[in-house]
Structures are given as structure tokens and as C-alpha cells.
Amino acid sequence: MKRTQLGRVLFSLGALLVALGSANAAEGAQKVENFVLLDQNGAAHELYYQRDASAIVLIVHGNGCQIVSSNAAAYNALSEEFAAQGVQVLMINSNLQDMRAQIRREAAEYGINVPILDDRTQIVGRALGLDRTGEVLVINPDNWEVVYRGPLDDRVSFERQKKQASKHYVRDVLEKLVDGESVAFEKVSAPGCIINFEEMHGAQISYAKTIAPMLKDNCVACHIEGGIAPWAMSEYTMVKGFAPMMREVIRTKRMPPWHADPEIGHWSNDAGLSDAETKTLIAWIEAGAPRGEGEDPLKAVAPLDNRWTLGEPDLILDIPAFEVPATGIVDYQFPTVPNPTDKDVWVVAAAIIPGDPKAVHHILAGSSEKPVIEDSIESIFENFILTYAPGNEASRMPQGTGVFVPKGGVYQFQMHYTPYGKKSIDRSKIGLYFSDTPPDNFYREHVIFNPRIAIPAEADRHEERAYFDFARDATIHALFPHAHYRGRSSEFELEYPDGSKEVILSVPNYDFNWQRTYNFTEPKNVPAGTRIVHRTIYDNSANNLGNPDPQEVVRWGLQSEQEMLYGSMGYSWTDETTAQPIHDPVLAQMSQLMGFIDADMDGVASKEEMPDRMLKSIGDNWSKLDRDADGGLNIQELVIMMKSRQHAQSPS
Structure with missing residues (x-):
């Protein structure tokens, strides 16, 4: 071979080696992009939320894979051992064939305690370049780069297991990261079941x-x-x-x-x-x-055309104008408009035309018989009518129902504005559609809330709850969870009289910026004696980027830097008609009260649970009110107490 040819060959080999080295370096320097996935139990996990972790371990899971099942105990042990050192261990399942319920069952069967992220669309697994289950990725949160890819250790292989591992790949990498040492990328071939990624072309x-x-x-x-x-x-x-x-x-x-x-x-x-x-x-x-x-x-697609999509309304109201600043955060506004009608009406549909669609994030609308003395989110739902949000500009009440609005009083609104870079003046309008005759049934709204919440400083997963007991058969039409900056997740669960339970709405990745009403496709029928429990989990830690002050114990309040446990429910009583109302306002009021003062949820308000002001007003009458002498007041006893007071205060 001539010298020049040899030189070219050597040059080509060198270039190839450089290219391979660059590929390895590029692979080692792979930066993992942020993602949010739900785990086998429906909880949301955001990768970049773990930015304070000393390391993140991502184990590739798959049902039916012997490599995964044989290492189940080792995965748990790894998570438990390094948890105190700030290591977050997660699993991810990108298999086409594995549904969340199946993942949950197999995790329970093998005792896996690690969250398994359900990559049902495969978009995360594809981006990570996953190939086989059983592979482990170690991620350095300092730069979100993968520093290791390979097996957990060398103990388990296909149809073979050693008594003890001789090489502890992941443990060795984690010990270095925890100690703050620099870790060079390493890749080791990992046994496991091949993941079938759908060809998308x-x-x-x-x-x-x-x-x-x-x-x-x-x-x-x-x-x-x-x-x-x-x-x-x-x-x-x-x-x-x-x-x-x-x-x-x-x-x-x-x-x-x-x-x-x-x-x-x-x-x-x-x-x-x-x-x-x-x-x-x-x-x-x-x-x-x-x-x-x-x-x-x-x-x-034509530009946004502000028109009444349900036709010309029977009544159009101008919501008071509001000047939206160019920047900053605008507290919720609670304007009111006097009811101009001189007769009682039935509202069966409503629509809103936003004055400045770029600034109006959402609007809640309701009515009240008495003018509102001070701003209150609760009053919006006294006679709730509509939630406006982009894409939900108009709404009809559930078939055969309506909202009764008596003459007088006010219409009231909760306005959420989002500045977008320049000042503007919002002049929104609401259009109401009336029925000439009363509908078959009332559309009612009940708020499950807890004004006694107290979220500890720096708590990242603090739960608060409240409930409502259905005294009669009912139909649930819609649910509306509400929290502020620290809201992390929210759910509504039914507890039936036979003891069974059913979560009917879960919002695992709650976002305060989007206030959503969730309308059932098929209304949910519940028998008398059913309890609906509303829970919200709050993140008062520094990892919550929207948290105004992690050092503060957060309590109930209207302002966004305060918090709420607040769940609204649209429903109808099954046996009620507009001709024969059966709704008991006092029972509803006392049920709302019981729903948050009954901290242990045993259906009885003890003296220790009773608000001080209320307990003081009862005074020596406690034993008279406690008719069954069980040491607490049940809902029937609270209703009797309230109705007795109302009777005593009414004109003779």
C-alpha cells in the first residue's frame, strides 16, 4: 500500500474514531427535557420539579418482564436507601400493551412501591431513546443530563440470577453524585424486554x-x-x-x-x-x-367574532368596566349589576361576550336576592348560572332544568383578568335566556368548602378536605374544583351507603390559571345517604414556583396568596319538581357547615370540633340539643337548632 493511501486510511479511521467519540459524548451529554406524566395511581409527576434532588433515577418498567419483576425488591431498597440523601427514584412504562390498571395490579403483585409513570403516548420514552425494560437512567439535576444508562447491577439476566451482585452500577454512580463528585457518562448493555414503539411516520x-x-x-x-x-x-x-x-x-x-x-x-x-x-x-x-x-x-378561520351564538338573549347586562393593567397579577374582581327585571324568571341558558378576550381569562356568573355587602366567592354560587372560559362562551342548563331568579336583587360576577403587555379596558356582557314556562326541575349548586384550612410552612403535599351528605336521591351534573397558587391536585369522591367508594373527578395536575367546570356527559345518579368528599393537596414548598412565601402558614382567604378548599357541585334532587320544591335551605346550610367542622368525618360535630363562636352561643343548651346523648350534634340536631333560632327571630 502506498504511503499516501495508508495516510488516507489512517486519516479515515481517525475521523471515524473521532466521530464515534463525538457520538458517545453527545449521547452521554443527552439533556432530558421536562415532562409531566401520571403514575399508576393517577398522581402527577413533573421531572423538573425535582430540581433540588441530588440525583434522579428513572427505571424502565414493563409488565411481564422477568428482569423487572426479579428486581422489584431491589428497586424498593434503592429508593429507600437513598431517599434520605435526596435521590428521587421513579419508573416509566412506555409499553403499548400496558394500561394503567394493569400496571397498578402488577406493581401491587410484586410489591413495587416506586411511582411508575404511565407514558401512554410513548412521546417521553421515544425522546429518551428507550429500548428495553429493565434499563436504568441516572439523571443529574444540576444540568439534566443522563450520566448513566444500563442495568441496576449484574445480578439478574435472562432466566438467570446470581445470589449477589458483584457490580453495582447504579449504586456506584449515586454515591458519587450524592458526594458531589463529577461523574462521566457511562453506558452498559442492559438485558430486558424490547419496547415496541409504534411507527408514526x-x-x-x-x-x-x-x-x-x-x-x-x-x-x-x-x-x-x-x-x-x-x-x-x-x-x-x-x-x-x-x-x-x-x-x-x-x-x-x-x-x-x-x-x-x-x-x-x-x-x-x-x-x-x-x-x-x-x-x-x-x-x-x-x-x-x-x-x-x-x-x-x-x-x-375568521378573527374572533363577538356575537351571541345562542341567538339574541332575552336580557343583556353590561358588566361594570374594568381597567386591566399592562403587567402584573390582578386580584379577582367581584362586580355586581342590579337585576333590572320586574318579574321572576327562569334562566335556562347564558352566554358571555368578553370585552377584551385577551385579558378575560374566565368569568363566573350568578345571582343573589340581596345586594352583596362585601366581595365573596361563595355568593357567586348562591344562584349559580355560568362559567365562561375561551371555548366555553355559552352554556345551556342540563335538559329539563333551570335557575330561578326572583325579581330584585343583583347579578354578580367573579372576573379573572390576565395582563398581556398593554393596558386595556374590559367591557364584557352577559346574555341570559329565559324559559316561558318553568322547567321540570331546579338546577342547584352546592359548595363544599373548608374555611378552617391551615397549610403548614414548606409542606409539599398537605391535604385538606370537606364533605356533603345527600339527604335524598340526587343527580350530579357538574363539578368545579378551586384552589389558589398552592393547589397541586384535587378530587371528588363518592362514598356510597353500602360502603363502596368511587372517585368521580381527579385533577392530578391542578392549574390555578385555568378554572374549569367539568360537565358530565352522563349525569351521575346517587342514592340518598351518599357522601361526596372533596379533597385538595397543596404545595407550600419552595419547589412550587408560584408560591408567594413557603415560610408562611397559609390559611383561608379570597386573595390569591391565601388559599381555598372549594368545590362546587351542580346537581338536582331526583324527586323535586319546580311545581313541588323539596329543597330545604336550612338543611343545605347545616350540611355545608357539618362538612368542614366534622374534622374526623364521623357525621357528628363534637364540642372540640365546634367553632368557638357557635359553641359559646349554644352555651348550656348543649344537652338539650344533643337529643341522642352521644356527646355530639348530628345534622338533624343542627337543623333543629337553626330552625328554632329562625323561628325565635321571626316577627310574631
Whole structure:
């Protein structure tokens, strides 16, 4: 071989080695992008929330994999051993065939205590380059880079197990990270079951036939000229430019703004993307967002047209104008409008036209017989009518129901404004639609709340709860969870008379910025004696980036820096008609009271649970009120007490 040829060969080999070295370096320097996934129990986990961890261990899970099941005890031991040193251990399941219920069952069977993240769309596993179950990734939160990929240790292989491991790959890496040592990337071949990633062929997905119609149906209500979103999906060029950002907000579940657990309940106003839609959209974006052939459907979308989509209303009210600042956080506003009608009416539908759609985040509307003396979120639901949000501009009451609004009093509103860079004046309107004849039944609203909440300083998962007992058979139409900056997750659970329980709404990744009413596709019928429990978990730690002050014990209050446990429920009594009302306002009021003072939820308010002011007013009458002499007051005894007081105070 000539010297020049030899030189070229050596040069080529050197270039190849450099290229391979660069590939390894690039692989070792892989930065893990943020994501949010639900675990086998429906709890949400955000990767970057763990930024204070000393290390994050991500174990690839798969049902039926011998490598995973044989290491179950070792995974638990690793998590327990390093927890005190700030190591967060998680698992991730990207298998097409594994549903969450199956993952939960197998985790229970093998005693796995580690959260298993359900990557049902495979978009996270695909981005991580996962290949086999049983592989372990160690991530350094200082730079979110993978510093190790491989098996947990060398104890388990296919159909073979050693009594003890001789190489402890993950443990060795963790000990270095915990001690603050620098760790160079290492990759070790890991045995495990091959993950079948669905072939998406993103480059072949049609923008005109698939992507644009999907965006039009799910996103354009906000992303429209004049809408609340910061940019409009007006044509392909805009979508292409924002495609990487769309991928990020979908991975972190910031968008679409729909936060109900997809495996619990069915909702008529579901604003989320399906799994298939998510896979398709992400695959198209990751293929470079190709334009392809065909007309652009988004170009045909007209700018936001503020008109009454249900037709001309029977009554139009101008909500008092409000000047929205260019920047900052605006406290909720609670304007009122005197009721101008001189007769009683039945409201069966309502719509809102926002004055400044970019500034108006949401509006809650209701009525009250008496003018409101001071701002109160509770008064909005005294006679609740409508929740407005982009994409939910109009609403009809459930079939055969309506809201009775007597003449006089006021209409009242809760206004949530979001500044967007320039001052504006909002002049929103509400349109009300009346029925000429009374509907069959009342649409009622009950608020389950707890004004006695106290969230400890720096607590990252503090739970508060309250409940309501159905005295009669009822039908639940809608649910509305509400919290402030520290709200982390929220749920409603039914406890039936036979002792069984059912979670009917779970919001595992609660977002204060999006106040959603969840309307059942099929109303939920509940028998008398059923209890509905509303729970919210709060994050008062420094890891909550929206937390105003982690050092503060947070209590109930209207302002956003305070907190609320607040769950509204739209319902009807099964046996009630508008011709023969059976609703007992005193019973509803006392049930609301019992729902939060009964801290141990035994159905009885003891002296220790009773508010001091109320206990003082009862005084020596306690034994008379406690008719069954059980040492506490049940709901019937509270109702008798309240009705006796009302009778004594009424004019003779």
C-alpha cells in the first residue's frame, strides 16, 4: 500500500474514531427535557420539579418482564436507601400493551412501591431513546443530563440470577453524585424486554388533512386573532414557527388546558387531546412539521367574532368596566349589576361576550336576592348560572332544568383578568335566556368548602378536605374544583351507603390559571345517604414556583396568596319538581357547615370540633340539643337548632 493511501486510511479511521467519540459524548451529554406524566395511581409527576434532588433515577418498567419483576425488591431498597440523601427514584412504562390498571395490579403483585409513570403516548420514552425494560437512567439535576444508562447491577439476566451482585452500577454512580463528585457518562448493555414503539411516520402525516383540522378543533378557540392566547394559529407558517414550543407544552401538560385524569369520568366539555391526537401531533412536529400538499384550513378561520351564538338573549347586562393593567397579577374582581327585571324568571341558558378576550381569562356568573355587602366567592354560587372560559362562551342548563331568579336583587360576577403587555379596558356582557314556562326541575349548586384550612410552612403535599351528605336521591351534573397558587391536585369522591367508594373527578395536575367546570356527559345518579368528599393537596414548598412565601402558614382567604378548599357541585334532587320544591335551605346550610367542622368525618360535630363562636352561643343548651346523648350534634340536631333560632327571630 502506498504511503499516501495508508495516510488516507489512517486519516479515515481517525475521523471515524473521532466521530464515534463525538457520538458517545453527545449521547452521554443527552439533556432530558421536562415532562409531566401520571403514575399508576393517577398522581402527577413533573421531572423538573425535582430540581433540588441530588440525583434522579428513572427505571424502565414493563409488565411481564422477568428482569423487572426479579428486581422489584431491589428497586424498593434503592429508593429507600437513598431517599434520605435526596435521590428521587421513579419508573416509566412506555409499553403499548400496558394500561394503567394493569400496571397498578402488577406493581401491587410484586410489591413495587416506586411511582411508575404511565407514558401512554410513548412521546417521553421515544425522546429518551428507550429500548428495553429493565434499563436504568441516572439523571443529574444540576444540568439534566443522563450520566448513566444500563442495568441496576449484574445480578439478574435472562432466566438467570446470581445470589449477589458483584457490580453495582447504579449504586456506584449515586454515591458519587450524592458526594458531589463529577461523574462521566457511562453506558452498559442492559438485558430486558424490547419496547415496541409504534411507527408514526411523522413525515407522512398530512398538515392539511390531519394536523390543521386537529388544531382547529382543539386549539383555535384560544389561538385566534383577538383571542386570549399570545399568538394565533392563523396559517401554517405560524404553526411551524411555534411547533417546538407546542411540543414542550404538550409534554409538560400545560396545553391544552384540560387537567382531568383521562381514566376517570367522561365530560361533555372535554378540551383535551386524545392519546392518538397527541402521538400524531408530536410525531409530525418531531419530523420537522412538514407542510405537504393541500390548502391550509387555518387560513379560512375568521378573527374572533363577538356575537351571541345562542341567538339574541332575552336580557343583556353590561358588566361594570374594568381597567386591566399592562403587567402584573390582578386580584379577582367581584362586580355586581342590579337585576333590572320586574318579574321572576327562569334562566335556562347564558352566554358571555368578553370585552377584551385577551385579558378575560374566565368569568363566573350568578345571582343573589340581596345586594352583596362585601366581595365573596361563595355568593357567586348562591344562584349559580355560568362559567365562561375561551371555548366555553355559552352554556345551556342540563335538559329539563333551570335557575330561578326572583325579581330584585343583583347579578354578580367573579372576573379573572390576565395582563398581556398593554393596558386595556374590559367591557364584557352577559346574555341570559329565559324559559316561558318553568322547567321540570331546579338546577342547584352546592359548595363544599373548608374555611378552617391551615397549610403548614414548606409542606409539599398537605391535604385538606370537606364533605356533603345527600339527604335524598340526587343527580350530579357538574363539578368545579378551586384552589389558589398552592393547589397541586384535587378530587371528588363518592362514598356510597353500602360502603363502596368511587372517585368521580381527579385533577392530578391542578392549574390555578385555568378554572374549569367539568360537565358530565352522563349525569351521575346517587342514592340518598351518599357522601361526596372533596379533597385538595397543596404545595407550600419552595419547589412550587408560584408560591408567594413557603415560610408562611397559609390559611383561608379570597386573595390569591391565601388559599381555598372549594368545590362546587351542580346537581338536582331526583324527586323535586319546580311545581313541588323539596329543597330545604336550612338543611343545605347545616350540611355545608357539618362538612368542614366534622374534622374526623364521623357525621357528628363534637364540642372540640365546634367553632368557638357557635359553641359559646349554644352555651348550656348543649344537652338539650344533643337529643341522642352521644356527646355530639348530628345534622338533624343542627337543623333543629337553626330552625328554632329562625323561628325565635321571626316577627310574631
